[in-house]
Amino acid sequence: MVVDSTTNTQNSSASRQQRGKLSSLGKLFKPWKWRKKKSSDKFQDLSKVLERKISTRQTREELIRKGVLIPDQGLFDCSITTEEGPAEKPQGQTVKTEQAEVTVIPNRSTYSQTSDSDSDGPILYRDEEEEEEEEDEYTNSSLAIKIRRRDTLNIKLGNRPSKKELEEKNILPRSSETERHELRQQIGCKLVRRLSQRPTTEELEQRNILKQKNEAEEQEAKQEIKRRLSRKLSVRPTVAELVARRILRFNEYVEVTDAKDYDRRADKPWTRLTPADKAAIRKELNEFKSREMEVHEDSKQFTRFHRP
Known part of the structure; x- marks a missing residue:
């Protein structure tokens, strides 16, 4: 029995080495299997998820009590496997069937060895184990994604607003x-x-906020105001009439310059005046004295006028 076990181990190790060398060649011709290996962070997340699930897993007695498992199901499967075991498998593997409570799946190395011995042609590569590993990784990753989705849903549900805030924002109607x-x-x-x-x-x-008139009535009122103003402007008096009525003053119809800071010693403009300019100045002064200069009635006779 020891010799058989050693030969089996040697054959399995040789087949694994040959399979490991040739499986890399097989991957070159299968581009759909060119995947990058998962990072260590993802494996850590998966391990955390599995630990959490194992910690919350129910026992067999609880499952039987809830009616999920049948009590005699495990014994029936074990009896079937033990009956078929000695006819097909060596004694080195019967130990697993005696310890297990559930159906024991036979090792894939035995099937691969028998199929290799039965096949006539040369063996190139075997990718069954790699495919199973990829499937396991895919299932584990999908499980981790589901758990993450649940975590995000819990976070969103924890951050949602209260009923009072929704009522204040008029999203939820009033209760009563x-x-x-x-x-x-x-x-x-x-x-x-x-x-x-x-x-x-x-x-x-x-306040001119509300208007009861129509546009036509407003236009007529504007035209009436224009006619009245034009009539008043046409009959207004001239400058001479306003001066005679003493409505206009001397500085309002004559150009007057401010000579407060004018230095007459430096510049003597009267030396450059013509006789006609001097006569016009004397005439304006005489008119101012006779018409607009305020003089007492008793002292009017003493007013001196310039010669024309």
């Missing part, structure tokens, strides 16, 4: 009909108070 009725009554009272304080139509017309 009485509260709605009270709210409507409050709004109605406020509107009635504001309507009572609004101005009347007369006040709005005086």
